[in-house]
Every structure is written in C-alpha cells, then in structure tokens.
Amino acid sequence: MSTDFTGMHWMLATPFDDDEALDTGSMPRLVAKAREVGCNGLVALGVTGEAARLTDRERWTVAETVVASAEGMPVTLGTSAASTQVAIAYSKEAQTLGAAAIMVAAPPMPQPNMDALLVHYQRIADAVDLPIVVQDYPRTTGVVMPVPFIARLAEEIPSARYLKLEDPPTPTKIRAIRELIGDRMDIFGGLGGVFLLDELAQGSAGAMTGFAYPEVLVDVCRHMAEGDRAKAEEVFHRHLRLILFESQEGIGLTIRKEALHHRGLIGTPKVRHPGGPVGDATRQELLHLIDSLGL
Numbered sequence: 001m002s003t004d005f006t007g008m009h010w011m012l013a014t015p016f017d018d019d020e021a022l023d024t025g026s027m028p029r030l031v032a033k034a035r036e037v038g039c040n041g042l043v044a045l046g047v048t049g050e051a052a053r054l055t056d057r058e059r060w061t062v063a064e065t066v067v068a069s070a071e072g073m074p075v076t077l078g079t080s081a082a083s084t085q086v087a088i089a090y091s092k093e094a095q096t097l098g099a100a101a102i103m104v105a106a107p108p109m110p111q112p113n114m115d116a117l118l119v120h121y122q123r124i125a126d127a128v129d130l131p132i133v134v135q136d137y138p139r140t141t142g143v144v145m146p147v148p149f150i151a152r153l154a155e156e157i158p159s160a161r162y163l164k165l166e167d168p169p170t171p172t173k174i175r176a177i178r179e180l181i182g183d184r185m186d187i188f189g190g191l192g193g194v195f196l197l198d199e200l201a202q203g204s205a206g207a208m209t210g211f212a213y214p215e216v217l218v219d220v221c222r223h224m225a226e227g228d229r230a231k232a233e234e235v236f237h238r239h240l241r242l243i244l245f246e247s248q249e250g251i252g253l254t255i256r257k258e259a260l261h262h263r264g265l266i267g268t269p270k271v272r273h274p275g276g277p278v279g280d281a282t283r284q285e286l287l288h289l290i291d292s293l294g295l
C-alpha cells in the first residue's frame with residue numbers, strides 16, 4: 001500500500017479571539033509551523049479542534065483556510081457527525097474544498113451495532129472519492145470497535161485505508177490488527193502522542209495528534225523510520241513529562257492552547273465555553289516545563 005501518509009500529521013487546534021470568534025489570522029501560522037518542522041500532513045476539525053463547538057459556516061471557514069494555507073501538504077478533514085446523512089454532507093464539502101482524506105468517527109449509538117456502523121462507513125465511502133481515516137476513539141464516541149470489525153472494514157471498504165487508533169492499550173491493539181490484516185490499513189496513534197514510541201514499535205505508520213510541539217513527535221517518527229530506536233527513545237523520554245502534562249484529562253486542550261499561545265502561534269489560548277482557562281499554578285508549571293526542556 002502507499003506510504004505517502006506515513007509520519008506525523010499535526011492535529012490543528014482551532015484558534016479563537018477573546019470573544020470566542022474564529023481567529024482565522026492564526027490558522028496560517030499553525031500550518032506554517034507544521035511545514036517548518038517537517039510534519040507530513042495536517043488534520044483539521046477533529047475533537048481537539050473543537051469541531052463540535054463550531055457552526056457549519058465556521059467549519060467551512062476553518063477547512064477552507066487550512067487547505068488554502070497548506071500549499072500542497074495533505075490535509076485530512078474531520079467529517080464525523082451524529083447521522084450518516086450529515087457525515088456524508090460534511091464529507092462532500094471536504095472533497096469540494098480539496099481535502100486529501102476525511103476522518104470519520106463512529107456516530108453516537110446508544111446500543112452499538114457493528115452492522116449498522118459498517119453501513120455508516122460504506123455509505124460515506126460510496127458518496128465521495130477520498131480515503132477514509134477511521135477514528136477509533138471510544139472515550140468520546142462510546143463505541144468500541146473490536147479488532148475483527150476493523151478487519152472487516154479493511155476487507156469490505158477499500159477506501160477505509162487508515163485507522164486513527166485511540167483505544168488504549170493502543171500498542172496491543174495495533175499488534176492484534178497487524179496479525180489479522182497485515183499492512184492493508186495504515187494505523188496512526190493519537191492521544192497526544194503518549195504511546196507513540198510503543199505504537200511505532202508495534203507497526204504504526206505514525207501519529208495524528210495535536211501535541212503543541214509537533215517537532216518532537218516528528219523526530220521520534222523519523223528516528224524510528226531510520227531504524228535508530230535508541231535515538232527515538234532518547235527524544236521521546238526527554239519530552240515525556242511535557243507530553244503527559246498536556247494530556248491531563250479535562251484540561252488537556254486548554255494546556256495545549258496555552259503552549260501554542262506561548263509559542264506565538266495563536267493569538268489567545270481561548271477554549272470555547274464550556275471549556276475554560278487553566279489556573280495560574282498550572283500555567284506556571286507548564287511554562288517551567290517548557291523552559292526546562294529548552295523549547
């Protein structure tokens with residue numbers, strides 16, 4: 001299968017101004033940083049891009065701005081929705097705007113039904129001519145995708161070419177999927193990069209995540225691809241405390257935006273309500289960590 005997508009794809013935060021309006025001026029800076037540090041692609045309108053807090057018009061603006069700024073860098077657009085019909089509409093918009101791929105999580109299903117979920121992906125695949133990144137993220141969807149179901153997706157829907165795996169323990173699940181389907185589906189880690197090193201060791205193709213210092217994860221992916229696991233481990237473990245600090249449940253996105261603001265990449269660290277700012281103590285600890293790492 002093609003390896004064009006391997007490596008680090010930076011999951012973009014959606015910047016807002018102090019009044020929670022879209023800050024389109026910051027979006028090209030995020031894209032430029034991704035290009036500067038060697039990311040292989042971009043992802044917009046994901047969970048940590050606050051896609052669920054955007055109007056449809058705002059979604060279009062974000063997608064249009066990111067694709068226009070990408071200058072040929074592959075852009076994956078999130079098109080998840082609560083119904084198949086809306087997910088298809090979002091996916092068609094993504095294709096119109098020039099996305100390289102779409103990322104689709106399971107819709108809310110009070111009683112998960114794998115046959116219905118397969119139809120969900122099949123109908124989206126039939127509606128657009130784009131590869132699908134299947135997002136396996138039960139913490140937000142409430143739907144667990146068993147390994148045999150993922151194998152079925154790879155078998156029956158050729159355009160389901162990628163998996164964004166966020167169902168811990170991710171390295172174990174990657175190995176199980178690899179043993180069942182080989183390399184028919186490229187697998188990417190997420191979850192802020194917390195498990196990236198072990199995911200790569202078990203056969204992942206890279207990461208699709210939004211850690212505020214993507215260059216760290218770029219280096220880990222590069223060293224592993226070059227066969228230098230010792231160097232990859234050195235880089236990963238050196239930055240692990242910051243990766244974990246950013247991944248704190250409930251405030252991780254706010255911490256990430258604080259770091260992006262500190263880097264001068266977004267105008268404010270604003271998270272849309274009901275998200276809120278971090279406390280002064282958390283902010284100071286973040287800045288201490290960043291400074292101690294020389295970032």
